[in-house]
Amino acid sequence: MTSVPVTIAAPRGAGRRAWARSLGRGLRFGLLLACAAFFLLPIWVMLITGLKSFDEVSLARMWELPSGINLDNFAAAFERLAPNLLNSILLAVPAAAISAVIGSMNGYILSKFKFPGSDLVFTLFLVGMFIPYQSVLIPLVLFVQSIGLSGSLLGLILVHVIYGIPITTLIFRNYYATVPTEIVESGRVDGAGFFGIYRHLILPLSIPGFAVVLIWQFTQVWNEFLFALVLTRPQTWPVTVALNNMAGTQIVEWNVQMAGALLAALPTLVVYILLGRYFLRGLMAGALKG
């Protein structure tokens, strides 16, 4: 109400512009809400389906809310997927940790200890990030067989660590590029060597870098499908392969599949909700956007 005299006092054009602006704002908010609904749709369906009792589940009533909270579907899905969820943890945690250590060392070298040809080495590393993995799959399967790790989680960890070298090196190299080179120089003047500088000067500054790489690699390895498909056996299937096979059979009802899909998504979703900032930085690094 108090704004009325002000509006009258202002020139007519300004009043129209203010009106247009609030219309624009309302329109924008409405569009954003519509987009949000679209993005939430699959999660919403998985959730309400998962929470229904077996009697309530029916394709024709897919969009109806559950009458109460019932964990039948989640229990059934968990019973089937529990060993695979465990496999995924045993796979993704060590793979992410080892990748981060290697990436940190490589990034340190390629940003602070450049040698003739080091930029070329970095470029050659990066190519490995973009190749379709089908182009290395046949030799890879033969190699993993030949070292006796076929079907084991250890073999798959090794593969993820190796093909994780490009992205982890890239993230750490870009991260260390923001650390002033004078720090390294001052370490040298004080008589510290390669490891001394890393241990005492670089590593203490690396925690955000480690957070980005650990979260990124954990998410990537957890979600990965192709390597797991050709390198594991039923006992060592990670959750992505198990979920896919569950969805491919007629035996498991669609509602249990939906609950299983949500269970498989939950760990990386929780990590994203808690630490999304770091996840985003990994994502942008992958586009070579620093």
Next chain:
Amino acid sequence: MQLRRAFQGRWVAVGMLAPSMLAVAIFVYGFIGWTARVSLSEWRGLLPDYTWAGLANFVDLFADRRFHIDLINTLVFTSFFVVGAVTAGLLLAILLDRQFRGDSFFRSLFLFPLAISLVVTGVAWRWLMNPSTGERLSGLNLLLGTFGIDPLAWHTSDQPWGIAFVALPAVWQMAGFTMALFLAGLRAIPEELKEAARVDGASELQVYRGVILPLLRPVLLSALIILGHLSLKVFDLIVAMSGKDIRLDVPSIYMWTTTFDANNYARGAAIAIVLLIMVAVLVVPYLAWSLRREAEV
């Protein structure tokens, strides 16, 4: 003394990088070479057979009807996915460009699909896009029905249009990524530039068309390359949505089934090499471009 120490440090550095260099040399470049060799062999069976076959596998492949279907499917999927993800991402970025209360909530919401597995996406969307009719009508068709729209066949439509519908979940998953790229691009545009155009009497729409969109061109290029190479490699999503349905076949799936189900290693390797070349044509110039740009900065 100090100089010698720096020199030693450099050798230690090369030594510490050596294992990674060796791993990449073998597992990326060596294995690509090995695959190329298999693609020039007659290996069709469980036991390796490196008898020289020249380019016969490639000639056969390009005469193969299934591979024609794959190439058409890839083209259709790439077109719908790239155009869809760029348009959606740009729209979201423009909607979120001006900061307001709650904008970070929306940003996080549009990005969350990137954190989940394509297999999860595929399983959820195969039920959302369930093509059953009558008693078993469900999913999106049920929602469309309330608006009086007839049920769609979605990803079970006739080839090649089925795969165009697979682009929908793919856009759902990746639109947040293009949004983030465009937002970073928008935030990098100096406010004075936009203000100058406004002072000159340009409408908000004209500011976008005349000032903002042209400055987003490098970001658009990045988005096109990243999305384009991802869509050439698409595999998980299609397998999770339809298994080995030939209507949705693409090179990456053909490679997998012909190699590991049918033991036709020579053909599988040939498909892999064609796929690699397609990706390389897109990515290698981009890598060169972005590294040169980095060097200039």
